[in-house]
Amino acid sequence: MDVPGDPKTGQPSAEEEGTTTTWLRKHRHLYTAATRHPLILSIRDGTVDLDSFRRWLGQDYLFVRAFTAFLSSVLMKAWKQSGDESSDLEVLLGGLSALRDEIAWFQEEATRWGIGLSGIVPREITRGYIRFLEELMKPDMEYATVATALWAIETVYQQSFAFCLEEGSAIRPELVGACERWGNNAFGQYCHELQRIADCQLTKASKDDLERAESAFLRVLEHEVKFWEMCHEDL
Numbered sequence: 001m002d003v004p005g006d007p008k009t010g011q012p013s014a015e016e017e018g019t020t021t022t023w024l025r026k027h028r029h030l031y032t033a034a035t036r037h038p039l040i041l042s043i044r045d046g047t048v049d050l051d052s053f054r055r056w057l058g059q060d061y062l063f064v065r066a067f068t069a070f071l072s073s074v075l076m077k078a079w080k081q082s083g084d085e086s087s088d089l090e091v092l093l094g095g096l097s098a099l100r101d102e103i104a105w106f107q108e109e110a111t112r113w114g115i116g117l118s119g120i121v122p123r124e125i126t127r128g129y130i131r132f133l134e135e136l137m138k139p140d141m142e143y144a145t146v147a148t149a150l151w152a153i154e155t156v157y158q159q160s161f162a163f164c165l166e167e168g169s170a171i172r173p174e175l176v177g178a179c180e181r182w183g184n185n186a187f188g189q190y191c192h193e194l195q196r197i198a199d200c201q202l203t204k205a206s207k208d209d210l211e212r213a214e215s216a217f218l219r220v221l222e223h224e225v226k227f228w229e230m231c232h233e234d235l
């Protein structure tokens with residue numbers, strides 16, 4: 001997989017590239033584990049166990065509801081900390097309005113699969129990820145850290161599902177909708193905007209802030225790997 005910043009591809013040097021790109025390269029092993037999980041590979045090649053997909057649908061619905069609250073908390077911090085000149089509020093507001101469609105999509109999709117969302121109980125791994133979001137929602141979490149986490153959370157999904165749609169895939173027709181939801185170009189563009197926002201905040205961050213943001217990035221990747229694992233292995 002092409003991680004930006006690879007010297008062989010002629011990408012910008014460490015001085016010119018954003019902090020997020022440096023971290024993607026530094027932690028590419030974990031990033032690849034999150035974006036090329038065996039569950040994603042099985043969706044891509046059509047061998048996916050549909051029970052895994054059903055588990056994912058129910059648990060991700062619960063995650064997305066909590067994620068909506070998280071995104072609202074990022075929006076609040078953007079208003080306080082991004083500065084009047086920035087377009088951060090507009091970008092995040094776009095994300096929030098897309099979540100409204102996303103929640104409706106989960107509800108329609110669940111009906112199509114005969115899954116009752118009101119009866120879904122969060123599994124331990126889902127609860128752990130939601131607890132992490134709750135930590136990030138605390139008022140003393142800096143904007144740089146939460147913007148980094150937001151970018152990472154969205155980018156893992158974008159990269160995972162876009163890979164399922166790339167040439168050579170043999171995806172099952174009933175899963176195309178899910179893959180297109182996160183794998184489409186407009187969502188990719190949104191992720192780039194989030195990356196720009198995170199990088200901009202990280203250029204202003206203190207050493208301690210940078211450490212906290214990098215750690216949040218790593219924790220997102222770990223939670224994402226576990227989330228795929230839970231759906232894939234029925235954990």
Ligand SMILES: Cc1ncc(CO)c(N)n1
Pocket residue numbers: 060063064067153154156157224227
């Ligand atoms: C677990 C998880 N990570 C990221 C996203 C992207 O929104 C999602 N829906 N669920």
